[in-house]
Amino acid sequence: MSSVAVLRLPLSVDLGGFVKLLQRMQVPHRVSEEAGEQVLWVPESISDDVRVLYQRFPAGDPDRQLDIPEQAPVARPGFAQQVRRSPVTALVLLASLVVGALTLLGDNLQAMSWLSFLPFRVLGEYIQFTPLADSLASGQWWRLVTPMLLHFGILHLAMNGMWYWELGRRIEARQGSINLLGLTLLFSLVSNYAQYAYGGPGLFGGLSGVLYGLLGHCWIYQLLSPNPTYRLPRGVLAMMLIWLVLCLSGLVSMIGFGEIANAAHVGGLVVGCFTGLLGGLYSRRKTPLN
Template structure:
């Protein structure tokens, strides 16, 4: 999501009161420090014009809110089509996850669903064996779409919506797509290497990859932060530890692809570190 720099002022200027007034008017914004300046950013051109007029008015005397344009709170809710245009990758992967759950739900004999598993299912009478195929390369990615319970798919799609859209808003659809594919590759390979020949699936590894990426990126590049609340980070890490300790088995929730979770998290952190390094190098090379 593009952001508009409305004002850039010295660090000595206190913008707290002006920010409070903006929030009273439901004008969404954020203030970041970049080098020796404070930057006030908003998400739309209309908001930028309104905030700029308000700041100019404040400099000249008592603040007078411009009346020529409606406040942000009066904007109509975005249509589903506009939401899709802004978040296509997030929404497409949510839909594919739901379809993956329905496929597993109504394909108990592992017919079509077996084409999406990491290991190829070879039937031998009433039993079957799992082998690693070197030709069907799509299998290193497609297990992320398979979900084995309603709770599984609901949990993953909610987190995908929360974390995926943060990345897509700030960095765009292409980067989110690349991030998901790289994390899916790493998390699925990690699970296959640790667990061996088994049927596994789910978007959880990708979720942890998005968490690690968004958190570390925000730490290393704070002026382009994705604003992942600390409570989310703590909750997800605590849940990861509980899963590693076998807590889900005690609750009767079955086995969890722990290697995919850890692998996804490490992949997200690694990609974030590399992306932040590239971002800094590109900024330092600009005149």
Template sequence: MYFVYQFQQAEDPKGLTEALWRHKIAHQIVLNKAHNELWIMDPQQLPTVKSLFELWQQDPILVQKAHFEPVATSLHSGERGLLSQVRSAPVTSIVLVLTVLVALLTQLGGDLNSVGYFSISPLEIRNGQIYFFTLSQVVDKHEYWRFFSPALLHFSVLHIVFNTLWIWDIGGKLERILGSFVWSLGVVIIAVLSNVLQYYISGYPLFGGLSGVVYGLIGFAWLLPLLDKHWPTLISQQLMAFFMVWLAVGYTPLPEMLGLGGIANTAHTIGLLSGITLAVVYGLLTRLIARNTHPQ
């Protein structure tokens, strides 16, 4: 993150921050010893930020009507839509491509031999029975990727469509705000915790999906605006209520009755709790970094 400006106590950054979000400039307003500070993610957007800032200083109302061509697209004026979103959220795009490739390779879970490469435990099929390993045995085999790879497994079209759409939407927005490194670290933490605890509690390795990560991102994006009023609202209260209801439904026989199969409820719950915890940690760390970078 890059420091831009420290507001005076009498200055309200609300109008400026609304203009920045309208121009798709990822930023944060951090409270540092009674003063709000403006930080941005991408220094290449600094010219646009400065233009908006100068206009805001002249007239906070006029800045709402301002429009500047984003620097990120000025080099490729014909680049729009999907390609532009892929460039701005590359890790999100990579995760989705890998998810689709794994779905094709495993035939949506229909090819158990292929599934065994990505499940949390190697699978051995002998005499019609599935044999698998404990977590400690997986560690002994040094197959550490298995703690993450079940997130790439999906077992139905509805399953993969639901998860990839939310990863593309909420995950892409968070990557643009947080930056690719921080976003990737959060996704890995959420996926590993969800997968490991799901296996530890259920004792069965045939599960998978990005649902735990989806719930983690939802929890993260929902809580941060409550911790920091300047953080953008990505998850409405109604949408959060829907996810909570669906989480509760997952603990009932209803999904199987509807033909959706069993749901890895532990992974969903752990994912949600992990995302909420990461939101708290992230909020505290960004404030601490801001204070240490610009002490009063």
């Protein structure tokens, strides 16, 4: 369905009320920012009607003068239905739970060594790591991504699981299961290698690098191609970025949260912003409506 720009207004003009009116009327639309202006896009077939509507109700219809039938509330899907709609999200979380049980959330070092970035063995109070080149030469390529399944403590697993459930379902609903799986593996690969390259051989893990990748992806994608699915609750982005800064400052480690894989977080965020840029530009070019 082709669309046209029906309004081009300065950024200082409050278009919120009129957008709410379009939402009440279930009119397909999108608002973008171009060359210092806000642009309203609608299907070409109704563009003249929308222009007339804006002339009559530039501030929307806050007093409900228009008789628009209220839509029946949509029933919130149950947990089982959400799992069926988000199989990759559910499988990644299930795998994290299973690995958490097998590794005793970091206490079973032998089990941890099966999935760690570098193979290792315990020698008394020391851990001896196998060089990366040797592990890859022996075909252990899974280690590049499997550290995302390792967690150190129930709080670590619970927090990462909660955020993956929140962000993963959004991407799976908008871009499909295959894309979510590909992004998850890519973000894990980049964040794990970033942590290894910055910190050297060590035992690290968790979904947090992937989470920052998903966050960056949704953030930039939403800026370029606004859509309801990637519209995160107010304050979530700021909170996650503030947490990243606190971790980078060393304050979080000082107050007893242990060592933080900061390079993994930054690496995940950077590559997530890049994929969000590519995805948002592609979506904007393919279909200007949401």
